Amino acid sequence: MRDVTLAIAGSGGDGVITAGDFIVQAAARKGLHAFMLKSYGPQIRGGESSARIRISDRPIYSQGDYVDFLVVFSWKDFNRFLDEIQLRKGAVVLYDEADTTPREEFPIDADLEVEYIAVPFKKMAAEEIKVPLTKNMVALGVISELLRLPLEAIKDAVMKKFGKRKPEAAQVNLQAIDLGKAWVNENLPQGTQVALDAEGSGEPKLVMTGDDAVAFGAIHAGVKVFAGYPITPASPILEFLSKWLPHFGGAVVQTEDEIAAITYAIGASWAGKQAMTASSGPGIALKQEAFGLAAMAEIPLVVVNVQRVGPSTGIPSKSEQADLFQAVGGTHGDVPRVVLAPSDVEDNFQVAVEAFYLAEKYQIPVIILSDQFLGERSETVEADVLFARKRVISRQLAKPNDLKEYKRYKLTDTGVSPMAVPGMPGGQHIISGLEHHEDGRPTSSGTLHQVMSEKRARKLPLIAEESGFVRVYGDEDAELAILAWGSSKGAVREAIERAQEQGLKVKAIVPQLIYPIPEKALDEALKGVKRAVVVELSFGAQFYRYLRAYYDGLPKETYSYARSGANPLLVSEVFDTIKEHAAALGSLQEA
Structure with missing residues (x-):
């Protein structure tokens, strides 16, 4: 297989995310494309966690609809991801034999005809390595051997993490990986029906999360002051900048609350320093009055909203696109502002650069409307593409x-x-x-x-x-268009490619600038389009309603495909929507 999706599920402390990180880093070292989506419960500590990793020798735009290879440390924890981790027919499932759940109670449909393999992850870690916590590394050895992942690259990633600071820990982890590999050779010499058949370019790629990318982009743009307050899923921005911004002559302040964070940033900007703050929906709500101050006083400011499921506390660890109305109109009075929406990890970097460019050029507050799906996922990126857009300016x-x-x-x-x-x-x-x-x-x-x-x-x-704020993918002269924004782009782009493979003419239009609406660019992108569908993860169809209210250039036949968030948008559901509307368009033309 040239494109493999695997998932690991367990509880907090099982090292699920760490194992996933090593796999992604190893793939990147071999020049493969990789994507990891981590998911966890709302608990402060412990609780369930999962890592979903996709690897391919071709560009990856989404998390993949179905999982080919699953590792389960605990069926109880896996049960909490049933609506997120959907298995492909014939998938391979490895589970810890220490889990006593009877086979007949495994929460997987028998019609999927999966291949079950019981593996003594916990036993090998405890009895042979003498370190129970290394069961994730034992699993990594098993996974790498069965899927034919680049084992040496995985070991290099482990050494990079532990080698200098904790050389003994590094050796223990390497032993656990080798133990897992040996177990496969002794017990499963025939391998499995799932394996990665992709070599990679050999040119290493960068691996970044979306939150790290927006922080890195802010540094590249010249940010000198960041003020923030911890909140899921925006806290990694504060953590990244706390570590790195001082190396670039900047300062980071963790304030006592959200209001203090934005007012501190406004004060720093007024004093001549490029400044930024970040939060998620509940925190952004608290910042609204001060956001109006920045607009009234015409002070450049960048505010990042890493959206999560709402309203109220909602689901802090899951993603949704339902803060759009808050972003474009969430203050009292007529407040000029800019709203930018990144669509992948690379985009998070570039949008941060553009945000400071617009904030400084026009003396206006700018909102970067990211989300948990973007912010906390890891993705391989090309360094030369990352720095392609260079609109960096200092205070005018x-x-x-x-x-x-x-x-x-x-x-x-x-x-x-x-x-x-x-x-x-x-x-x-x-x-x-x-x-x-x-x-x-x-x-x-x-x-x-x-x-x-x-x-x-x-x-x-x-x-x-x-210029440069509207992207078009697919057939430029298509009469059917999918309008999407933010993190929905990945699933939409793959659905467009699948539709083209089946002979359907369709294109995707993805504006990066949400407010003010780039009318001329949208007019050009929609030229010749007779039917459009607005796709989004918002129960209230906020993007569809926003475009209807503020933009006169939509085709008469414009429809909405909207649902609530928490579960990422699937390529298959977008593809099915394309087929439905392509058929309707054909019927309309025949009539």
């Missing part, structure tokens, strides 16, 4: 002529006014959340409020015409 400060009779909010054709920072001679001005005159003095004049509202809004058409 007022010039000497601007500082003569300085007007911080001077009326201009673009809506962008000269910005001074503390310490600039002649740059003193009043700043607050109150409506103001050009020099910053507060006002309660309705006439002036209209003038200033128009000034701030003049930035939006210019932002909408910035």
Whole structure:
């Protein structure tokens, strides 16, 4: 098989995610494409966890619909992933023989005709390695041998993690891997019906999570201050920047709450430093008033929302695309803002760069609307592609002529006014959340409020015409189009490719700029389209309703495919939607 999807399920402490990380890193070292989606329960510690890994010698855009190879440490824990881990017919299932669940109670449909193999993971780790916690490494040895994964690359990944800091631990883990491999050769010399038949390019690839990529992109863009408060699934951004931003002359502050985080970032930006904060839906809700302050005071700011399932606390460890309305209109008053939506790990890096570019160029707050599916998944990326977009700018400060009779909010054709920072001679001005005159003095004049509202809004058409924010995949002249945004792109793109293989003409349109709507680019992408379907993971069909409300260029025949999140979008459900609407389009044309 040139494309294999495997999953590992167990409890917190079983090392499920660690084993998955090593597999992905090994694949990347061999030049293979790899993708890992980790899933876990809402518990603070312990609870169930799973790693779903897909490996191929071809580009991967989604997690894969069906699992070919499954490792179960605990059937009780696996039961909690039944609606996420769907097995392909004829899949191979390895389970720990220490689990006493009777075979007839295994929660897998008999019609799938899976191949069951009992393996003494726990026993080998405890009795032969003498370290029970190494059962994940024993499993890694078994997996690598059965699937023909690059074993030496896996060992290299283990040495990279433990070799220098914990050489003894590294050796113990390597012994456990070898033990698992030996067990296969002694007990399953015939192998299994599932194996990876892909060599890879030999050119190593980078492995990053989406959260790490957005943090790395912010560093590349010049961020100097990050203020944040821990929240799932955005905390890895805070953790990454805490480790790396000081090396680039920046500072990270973990504040006492979400409001303090955004106001700290606003203050840092006002003082002349490029600044960012990050959170998830509940935390973003708390930041709304301060977000309005950044817009009113025209202070550049980047805010990352790694969406999770809501409302309220919802499902903190799962993904959904239901914060769109919050992003485009979640503050009181008319607040100019930019909303950008990355669609994969590489995109998270590039969108972070673009966010700072737009924030600094237009003195406006920018929201990066990521989600858990993007933020916490690991993916191989190409380094040269990562740095392809280079729109990096520094703070655009007022010039000497601007500082003569300085007007911080001077009326201009673009809506962008000269910005001074503390310490600039002649740059003193009043700043607050109150409506103001050009020099910053507060006002309660309705006439002036209209003038200033128009000034701030003049930035939006210019932002909408910035290039490169709408992607098109598939047949450019297709009469059927799928409109999607954010992390839905992966499943949609693979569904488009499957449809093309079956002779269906269809294309996907994926805007990266959500607000303001890039109307001209969308008009061009939709040229010739007679039927469109908006696909999203939002029970309330927020993207469909948003486009209907704000964009006049949709075809008359535009439909919605929307469902709640938690479970990722499947290629098969998008493909079925394409077939349904392709048939309807054909019937419409015949009539």
